[in-house]
Amino acid sequence: MNEYLSKLTDQFSGSIEVLPAFRNECSWKINPDKFIGLVTSLRNHAEFPFEVLFDVTAVDKTPVNGTIEVVYHLFSHKINGFIRLKVAVSSETPILPTISHIWNSANWLEREVYDLFGVKFSDHPDLRRLMMPDEYEGFPLLKAHPLCPQGDCNDF
Amino acid sequence: MGLEHQLGDNILTTSLEWAVNWARSNSVWPMTFGLACCAIEMMPIVSPRYDLARFGSEVYRASPRQADLLIVAGRVSRKMAPFVKQVYEQMMSPKWVISMGACASCGGVFRNYAILQGVDKIIPVDVYVPGCPPNPYALMQGIFEIQKKIKGEKFTDHPYE
């Protein structure tokens, strides 16, 4: 494991669960209530500041364990290293705090996750749909969403 | 209502029609409007290799007011559909539409919640060009079909809009 990863893992070992690394890329699983504190300290880390939020996406695991897993990819220029954070929220009330005040790029990424998975980000400045039409009902990337909600794709 | 509506078919109007159709069919200016991967195949038809300028259609107009032909090049998402329709409505009559590729014609492989299953659901289409994506030569063939269609038209075919 890279040096920065072992150091960070030691430092935050209380609030994370380390998932098996894949090709030297490490993932941490975090509790939603510890999430904001952890990303703030990663962003302002003295030794390895993670300045870039590469991506926010999600995986619908409702059939497996009733959660939606929101995935954050962070990058640090200083060490040229990635870290991946996974936060599971329950499918019934998918709410997470926004991180758009920490990384501006999170603004649209969170809108995308809201649009396609229905995860609400509390205190987000402008939580509107990003890709689907505003009047669209439902969240298309959820497993429960049918391929053509109108029944027939030809209905328009 | 123009004069041709009063005069009906006679030697004067039909020869004028022939001349106007000849001029129109050799200056079909397409609208600069690409939606997806098909647009990549639409662009080279004006390049030296294919050279649509030989047939008078080389000028892609950046404004719908100056365009005669809308090439719907790519898949139309439900979010984009109102804008495609708006571009079509802003074009001056007479105007023609080519639906380029499988996606614009019938949704192609994208049979899902996001993609319109054929642009003919929102605007009238004159020529469908099959392919995914169609070769630029196929699109040129589609423009020739439009030219053929124009040559057989009457003034009264086009309402004043």
Ligand code: SF4
């Ligand atoms: S028909 Fe093929 S090339 Fe054209 S927009 Fe669809 S997928 Fe792309």
